[in-house]
Amino acid sequence: MSTIEKAMEQLNRSPGNAESVKPKLQTDELSTKVKIATAYSEKIEDKEVSVSHKKQKTLFxxxxxxxxxxxxxxxxxxxxRLVRDEFRVIKQKLLKNAFGVNRQETLANNLVMVSSANPNEGKTFISINLALSIASEQDKTVLLIDADVLSPSIDECLDLGEQAGLIDYLSGEIDDVGDIIYPTSVPDLRIMPAGRAHHMSYELLSSDRMLALMQELxxxxxxxxxxxxxxxxxxxVETVTLSNLIGQAVIVVEQNKTKISDVKQAVALLNSDMNIGFIVNKAVHKAGYGYGYGYGYGYGYGSKGKNK
Incomplete structure (x- = not known):
């Protein structure tokens, strides 16, 4: 049985009842290494990212x-408070990888991508909650980036309105990345929206400018x-390209919907040395972005390099 299957089996043992859900941790096969691809590093080593410190408007x-x-x-x-308590457990492994005493100093483990095998499996819901949870830490700040540039959801989900964002910077319409990083009414949480639609949105995700931005952040x-x-x-394919500069990946799996074969195929595309986590999202779908309270989460880690 592969690492993915073991994690999924463990996560799926959790009852669907929200009151009885407890997050599960699987850490024995955790890989703590991630390598930034040499090809990308060579491209961006001479690039500079302009970051101003001027005051930006606050998003409510x-x-x-x-x-x-x-x-x-x-x-x-x-x-x-169940969802808050669940994400408190989930975030601890991410924080340990990024800031723990045994972390790899040269690795980009403070960059965490949240993705899924297929659309509409709850990754935006997980991304926002994860960012909100990390923002509650006493000595940590968090930047939430909407990198799903063809189907952005964070601004609509949080009712932030249309703002300049990532694509505006990558396309060169905005020169200073500080102009697209917005403080919010939640202490220690900043947001970078997706920005305006562009006919080459996905291609911009794998551009030199994006790679330089990731290194800067x-x-x-x-x-x-x-x-x-x-x-x-x-x-x-641009998601896979982007993942080469990111230290940790959280793969969202929807209960009773996502096929294990799709999860395996998705994970096989990632850097084999990444820290890869799985969250089973047992969401009760409602209209729009609504999620009922009958959900729960499990969490398992495994390096795809160990999947045999």
Missing amino acids: IDDARLKSLGMISLNASMSE ANRYSDRIIVLDCPPLLGV
């Missing part, structure tokens, strides 16, 4: 909206986790 995140979507909220009631802030809501892995 409505706590009531977070509650209505079943997300982590600042003023959650006792009955609403990985190295500039010693206390920051960067969470990227990425396009699905199957059928989007």
Whole structure:
């Protein structure tokens, strides 16, 4: 049985009942190494990213909206704290890989991509909650990037309105990356929206400018986790290209929907030395972005290099 199958089997043992769900951890086969592909490093070593420190407008995140979507909220009631507690467990492995005493100093483990094998499996829901959870840490900051540039969801989900973002920077319409990083009403959480639609959006994700940006974000802030809501892995080659510069991957698997064969195929596309985690999203779908309270999460880690 492969690492993926073992993780999925363990995660799927969790009851569908929200009150009885406990996150599971599988760490014995965790690989703590990720290598930045030499080809990409050579391309970006001479690139410079302009980052200003001018004050940017603050994006308001409505706590009531977070509650209505079943997300982590600042003023959650006792009955609403399950999701917060689950993500507290989930984030600890990511933080340990990025900042723990045994972390690899030269690796980009503070860059975390959240993806799935196929569309509509809950990756944006996971990305936002993960960012909100990390922002609650006393000594950490988090930047949430909407990198799903053809199907952006973060701005609509959080009702942020249309803002300049990643694609505007990658296309050269905006020169300073500081102009697309917005503080929010949630302390220690910043957001980089996807930006305006562009006919070469996916190609821009694998451009030299994007690769230089990832290196800059990985190295500039010693206390920051960067969470990227990425396009699905199957059928989007640019997601795979981008993953070569990222230290950790969280693969979202929807309960009773995602095929294990699709998960295997998706993971096989990633760098074999990445830290790869799996979250089984047992979401109860409602209209729009809504997720009911009958969900739960499991979490397992494994290096695809060990999948035989």
